[in-house]
Amino acid sequence: MYPSSTTLRRSAYGFSTALPGTPSPGPASRAPVPAAMMSSLRAREHPVRPGPLSMLAAAPGRSRAGRGGRWARMGRIPPPSAHRRVPVMPGCTHATARRPLRGRRRSTTAKARTVTEQQHTTESTGYDFRAIEAAWPSFWAEQKVYEPLDDGSRERRYVLDMFPYPSGDLHMGHAEAFAMGDVVARYWRQRGYDVLHPIGWDSFGLPAENAAIKRDAHPAEWTYANIETQKASFQRYAISADWTREIHTSDPEYYRWTQWLFLQFHAKGLAYRKNSPVNWCPKDQTVLANEQVVNGACERCGTPVTKKALNQWYFKITDYADRLLDDMAALEGHWPERVLAMQRNWIGRSEGAHVRFAIEGAGEDGADRQVTVFTTRPDTLHGATFFVVAADAELAGEIVAPEHAEELAAYREQVKALSDIERQATDRQKTGVFLGRHAVNPLTGEKLPVWAADYVLADYGTGAIMAVPAHDQRDLDFARTFDLPVRAVLDTGEEDPAVTGIATTGEGTLINSGELDGLEKAQAIERAIGIVEAAGTGNRQVNFRLRDWLLSRQRFWGAPIPIVHCPACGEVPVPEEQLPVRLPDDLRGEQLAPKGRSPLATAEDWVNVECPACGGPALRDTDTMDTFVDSSWYYLRFASPDDENAAFDLEQTRKWLPVDQYVGGVEHAILHLLYSRFFTKVLFDLGLVDFTEPFKALLNQGQVLNGGKAMSKSLGNGVDLGEQLDEFGVDAVRLTMVFASPPEDDVDWADVSPQGSQKFLARAWRLAQDVTSAPGADPASGDQGVRRAAHRAVDDAGQLLDAGKFNVVVAKTMELVNVVRKAIDSGCGPADPAVREAVEAVAVVLSLVAPYTAEDMWHTLGHAGSVVVAGWPEVDPALLVDDTVTAVVQIKGKVRDRLEVPADIAEDALRELALASETIRRQLGDAEIRKVIVRAPKLVNIVA
Numbered sequence: 045m046y047p048s049s050t051t052l053r054r055s056a057y058g059f060s061t062a063l064p065g066t067p068s069p070g071p072a073s074r075a076p077v078p079a080a081m082m083s084s085l086r087a088r089e090h091p092v093r094p095g096p097l098s099m100l101a102a103a104p105g106r107s108r109a110g111r112g113g114r115w116a117r118m119g120r121i122p123p124p125s126a127h128r129r130v131p132v133m134p135g136c137t138h139a140t141a142r143r144p145l146r147g148r149r150r151s152t153t154a155k156a157r158t159v160t161e162q163q164h165t166t167e168s169t170g171y172d173f174r175a176i177e178a179a180w181p182s183f184w185a186e187q188k189v190y191e192p193l194d195d196g197s198r199e200r201r202y203v204l205d206m207f208p209y210p211s212g213d214l215h216m217g218h219a220e221a222f223a224m225g226d227v228v229a230r231y232w233r234q235r236g237y238d239v240l241h242p243i244g245w246d247s248f249g250l251p252a253e254n255a256a257i258k259r260d261a262h263p264a265e266w267t268y269a270n271i272e273t274q275k276a277s278f279q280r281y282a283i284s285a286d287w288t289r290e291i292h293t294s295d296p297e298y299y300r301w302t303q304w305l306f307l308q309f310h311a312k313g314l315a316y317r318k319n320s321p322v323n324w325c326p327k328d329q330t331v332l333a334n335e336q337v338v339n340g341a342c343e344r345c346g347t348p349v350t351k352k353a354l355n356q357w358y359f360k361i362t363d364y365a366d367r368l369l370d371d372m373a374a375l376e377g378h379w380p381e382r383v384l385a386m387q388r389n390w391i392g393r394s395e396g397a398h399v400r401f402a403i404e405g406a407g408e409d410g411a412d413r414q415v416t417v418f419t420t421r422p423d424t425l426h427g428a429t430f431f432v433v434a435a436d437a438e439l440a441g442e443i444v445a446p447e448h449a450e451e452l453a454a455y456r457e458q459v460k461a462l463s464d465i466e467r468q469a470t471d472r473q474k475t476g477v478f479l480g481r482h483a484v485n486p487l488t489g490e491k492l493p494v495w496a497a498d499y500v501l502a503d504y505g506t507g508a509i510m511a512v513p514a515h516d517q518r519d520l521d522f523a524r525t526f527d528l529p530v531r532a533v534l535d536t537g538e539e540d541p542a543v544t545g546i547a548t549t550g551e552g553t554l555i556n557s558g559e560l561d562g563l564e565k566a567q568a569i570e571r572a573i574g575i576v577e578a579a580g581t582g583n584r585q586v587n588f589r590l591r592d593w594l595l596s597r598q599r600f601w602g603a604p605i606p607i608v609h610c611p612a613c614g615e616v617p618v619p620e621e622q623l624p625v626r627l628p629d630d631l632r633g634e635q636l637a638p639k640g641r642s643p644l645a646t647a648e649d650w651v652n653v654e655c656p657a658c659g660g661p662a663l664r665d666t667d668t669m670d671t672f673v674d675s676s677w678y679y680l681r682f683a684s685p686d687d688e689n690a691a692f693d694l695e696q697t698r699k700w701l702p703v704d705q706y707v708g709g710v711e712h713a714i715l716h717l718l719y720s721r722f723f724t725k726v727l728f729d730l731g732l733v734d735f736t737e738p739f740k741a742l743l744n745q746g747q748v749l750n751g752g753k754a755m756s757k758s759l760g761n762g763v764d765l766g767e768q769l770d771e772f773g774v775d776a777v778r779l780t781m782v783f784a785s786p787p788e789d790d791v792d793w794a795d796v797s798p799q800g801s802q803k804f805l806a807r808a809w810r811l812a813q814d815v816t817s818a819p820g821a822d823p824a825s826g827d828q829g830v831r832r833a834a835h836r837a838v839d840d841a842g843q844l845l846d847a848g849k850f851n852v853v854v855a856k857t858m859e860l861v862n863v864v865r866k867a868i869d870s871g872c873g874p875a876d877p878a879v880r881e882a883v884e885a886v887a888v889v890l891s892l893v894a895p896y897t898a899e900d901m902w903h904t905l906g907h908a909g910s911v912v913v914a915g916w917p918e919v920d921p922a923l924l925v926d927d928t929v930t931a932v933v934q935i936k937g938k939v940r941d942r943l944e945v946p947a948d949i950a951e952d953a954l955r956e957l958a959l960a961s962e963t964i965r966r967q968l969g970d971a972e973i974r975k976v977i978v979r980a981p982k983l984v985n986i987v988a
């Protein structure tokens with residue numbers, strides 16, 4: 045049904061290379077090295093270290109036709125200029141070894157001046173990102189560096205990026221988010237963990253369906269084509285993902301298990317159907333969960349949301365409200381505080397009481413009808429002066445007196461057009477209708493008029509409230525609109541709300557409240573609960589703002605709900621062995637257009653089935669599941685993605701889960717993250733997993749802006765990722781994303797410099813070209829200053845990475861590159877083993893952000909394996925002790941030189957060092973030294 049991944053695979057960026065995760069072509073069919081790469085190789089004229097031939101020849105994965113030629117050339121032909129170099133003494137600390145190579149390089153550059161500026165830049169540095177990008181993907185694929193060993197030899201870590209939706213190609217936002225997650229995955233690999241870093245697609249959903257309607261196609265065609273495009277881009281972007289575990293939620297092999305999980309929930313009573321007013325998007329013609337209504341509008345298309353009474357499927361997430369709140373304690377400090385706060389607020393736990401009011405004559409045969417309200421302020425029961433029922437609640441229609449029914453019906457029509465947000469807005473003129481009934485206050489016996497109004501919501505609490513206008517602003521506004529009484533029962537020291545029109549909500553002492561008079565608010569709440577409980581008219585109650593999760597959608601491109609409706613048996617689960625209930629593949633284009641009911645309802649062959657229980661004629665449920673169901677368990681599937689016998693393998697999830705680091709946008713704070721937490725808890729209760737929280741740590745990356753604003757078509761400030769990659773290279777774009785700010789902050793593309801990143805990468809890359817010592821050279825004898833800088837940088841980088849300050853790691857690496865450059869040019873020189881040690885450290889740290897450049901450096905340095913698994917450099921604590929200071933050498937009060945000296949240097953030793961400085965000797969010339977003032981360890985002033 046779906047195009048296979050290989051038939052659609054294409055090279056989106058003009059170079060052809062074996063992609064990781066695909067069978068690698070044999071040597072005979074290996075693609076030739078692109079011309080650009082060859083020219084860059086020729087440009088790297090200067091000879092690299094004469095290392096052991098075996099190591100140089102054994103660069104696996106490289107094309108013999110390409111790089112092999114270069115290696116052979118360099119390995120066999122004696123590298124003349126390396127021998128011509130000024131001999132470098134290991135451990136030298138003085139500027140004697142100015143490299144003769146520099147002159148040579150300049151002349152090479154001079155020759156290239158006639159060519160274009162672009163080529164000039166490339167030639168002058170030799171750094172050709174296009175060639176480097178072409179060189180390594182096949183090597184990584186062959187080496188399987190991104191696949192976990194999964195052999196128990198190492199501690200496991202699971203890094204997960206929120207999986208993408210396949211809408212078009214990757215954009216700048218993906219580039220940022222995935223760069224951050226990749227830093228973590230790559231860092232943990234270097235640290236020696238066995239890292240699981242999988243990727244997949246959240247591939248059901250409306251955009252595919254809308255595209256299919258527009259193009260007279262099946263949604264799968266659009267979806268799987270986009271996946272291939274994105275996949276190629278991810279691979280170009282060198283995300284260190286294990287492509288062998290790729291999943292798509294729209295594959296029958298996946299949604300079979302989504303349906304199976306639904307049935308587990310159903311069997312537990314956690315998936316149920318009910319008729320209620322639901323959020324309805326008139327444009328998409330489908331229901332929306334509360335979480336998918338943003339400021340009264342459809343999250344997807346922005347159309348104002350209306351209410352519609354429908355029979356819908358729900359997950360009973362409210363059963364887990366307490367645990368969803370309580371278990372957040374374990375996430376404190378590991379999840380962003382704002383996400384926890386948003387979840388807390390969304391769950392909205394409040395303590396108070398249920399209080400029952402009798403509505404006179406509203407029951408059967410003119411009897412009273414008991415109606416329960418939830419209140420957080422039972423202390424104000426004496427201040428209740430009227431009673432309000434949500435206009436759209438079924439209750440309103442049930443209790444309305446016959447002579448007011450018509451008025452209510454008219455009012456309900458008016459309310460239908462309003463969103464919940466509009467209804468609850470405090471500044472709106474209050475509307476409502478009297479229902480011709482009275483409710484008896486259980487505490488006072490007072491009869492309160494019963495109204496229907498829109499400012500009370502049908503699905504919050506019980507859909508009815510006792511109105512206390514003196515101490516609730518919306519009640520007060522309503523009271524003033526309809527001339528209802530206002531009675532203050534708490535003396536807060538403020539003016540009477542009946543006079544001011546401002547409800548008082550602070551602390552105070554009870555008044556006008558009978559036996560509660562004189563009590564403080566908190567005491568009065570307790571006492572009032574005691575009274576109603578004793579009288580049997582109420583009880584202590586915790587209430588939640590959280591509603592059950594409405595999961596059914598009247599759309600096509602989702603997992604069909606695996607239920608059959610039988611006139612004789614009712615709701616019958618589809619038997620496990622009949623899963624998946626596949627989507628019909630013959631519906632396309634206009635047949636999928638929204639008509640207010642699921643397009644599946646029109647597929648008669650599909651809908652009409654035999655009842656699995658009695659064999660009689662029955663109908664399939666025609667709704668599909670919200671895509672948030674698919675994404676509530678995908679992180680589990682990655683542990684055993686090909687399992688045909690289970691949604692996930694208990695042993696595998698035990699090994700890999702929970703996710704150690706989850707990375708994604710803050711927009712999922714209360715949708716996906718809350719649902720996933722709920723799923724995990726249910727699965728724990730079902731004995732299917734042995735943990736209760738799916739994501740130990742969460743990182744919310746920022747957005748990519750342009751000119752201070754989110755990129756958008758209407759603003760015309762969009763930046764095309766592909767163009768950026770073409771112009772600056774993958775590594776420069778990745779480095780820019782990471783360097784721009786801490787991961788959780790926004791990146792403004794107008795303020796950053798991918799050019800600067802590219803220059804830095806070229807500088808770092810050049811270091812590897814310049815190193816002349818052999819791999820494995822013992823750095824102990826090397827320059828101590830360089831060693832100290834390298835060990836300090838690696839140590840800092842480790843701590844900064846653990847603390848999530850990725851941007852500072854880049855800054856520290858830049859500093860180290862400068863130190864090494866100076867050491868090569870005017871310090872101990874390129875043969876010093878400390879230089880090699882430092883450049884290898886640069887390559888390993890850079891491998892987290894600039895994988896292509898780092899890999900190229902690593903091989904230039906003579907290593908055969910991949911830098912991806914090189915291992916984090918070991919830090920020598922002795923080298924972290926900062927025991928040198930900078931001494932300033934002045935001549936007649938003017939600074940002429942600076943020397944790195946031991947902090948405890950003696951005055952005589954410092955004097956001698958200063959006078960021995962070549963710079964100082966040149967400056968002094970023949971002048972007679974009259975006096976030398978030494979203030980060890982920081983200052984030497986020579987009076988000449």
Ligand SMILES: [Zn+2]
Pocket residue numbers: 325326327328342343344345346347
């Ligand atoms: Zn919509």
Ligand SMILES: [Zn+2]
Pocket residue numbers: 610611612613614616655656657658659660662
């Ligand atoms: Zn039946």
